[in-house]
Amino acid sequence: KNEVEQSPQNLTAQEGEFITINCSYSVGISALHWLQQHPGGGIVSLFMLSSGKKKHGRLIATINIQEKHSSLHITASHPRDSAVYICAARGGATNKLIFGTGTLLAVQP
Amino acid sequence: ETGVTQTPRHLVMGMTNKKSLKCEQHLGHNAMYWYKQSAKKPLELMFVYSLEERVENNSVPSRFSPECPNSSHLFLHLHTLQPEDSALYLCASSQVPGQDYGYTFGSGTRLTVV
Numbered sequence: 001k002n003e004v005e006q007s008p009q010n011l012t013a014q015e016g017e018f019i020t021i022n023c024s025y026s027v028g029i030s031a032l033h034w035l036q037q038h039p040g041g042g043i044v045s046l047f048m049l050s051s052g053k054k055k056h057g058r059l060i061a062t063i064n065i066q067e068k069h070s071s072l073h074i075t076a077s078h079p080r081d082s083a084v085y086i087c088a089a090r091g092g093a094t095n096k097l098i099f100g101t102g103t104l105l106a107v108q109p
Numbered sequence: 110e111t112g113v114t115q116t117p118r119h120l121v122m123g124m125t126n127k128k129s130l131k132c133e134q135h136l137g138h139n140a141m142y143w144y145k146q147s148a149k150k151p152l153e154l155m156f157v158y159s160l161e162e163r164v165e166n167n168s169v170p171s172r173f174s175p176e177c178p179n180s181s182h183l184f185l186h187l188h189t190l191q192p193e194d195s196a197l198y199l200c201a202s203s204q205v206p207g208q209d210y211g212y213t214f215g216s217g218t219r220l221t222v223v
Binding site for chain 1: 111146149150151152154197199201209210212214216217
């Protein structure tokens with residue numbers, strides 16, 4: 001079992017919908033990242049957070065340290081949001097970045 | 110462009126070939142990383158370089174050989190690969206190894222071993 005689990009694995013939404021992607025982790029962490037990977041491979045860092053909530057445009061990331069859970073929300077989703085969203089946590093015994101397997105999001109017009 | 114440039118974007122090689130992947134960053138970062146991303150699997154850290162010294166090697170087969178000639182450039186030399194080595198190879202850099210400020214990925218090299 002991976003120390004960082006994401007759900008759902010696949011998500012299809014209609015344009016304009018509010019989207020939530022979840023990430024749970026089983027180790028103590030110092031930071032959690034949300035990353036976006038478009039077809040073609042390149043990965044872009046969306047957020048790095050260790051507590052509370054961060055917002056950037058239509059994206060919101062929250063983390064609950066006690067529950068070991070983070071969520072990424074997308075408001076007013078758009079087809080250009082279609083990508084793989086990856087959660088990564090720095091922590092565990094080795095203090096390495098541990099990656100989830102990603103959530104494939106498809107937003108249909 | 111994120112500031113981390115990888116070439117080539119795509120590579121097809123035979124099992125007896127020798128090829129190299131290149132990564133370049135001009136962000137002033139001191140740490141560089143190679144990752145492997147296989148289908149349906151999480152990213153796997155392969156190598157970490159800090160100030161041109163290899164500080165981590167995560168049980169990677171010797172057919173993968175990294176080289177870091179300076180803090181801006183990182184290579185991954187490939188020889189006698191296996192079909193299961195086909196994957197997306199991503200380079201990343203950060204200001205300081207083990208810390209995540211400015212963690213930046215390249216666009217990756219899609220490698221196919223035939």
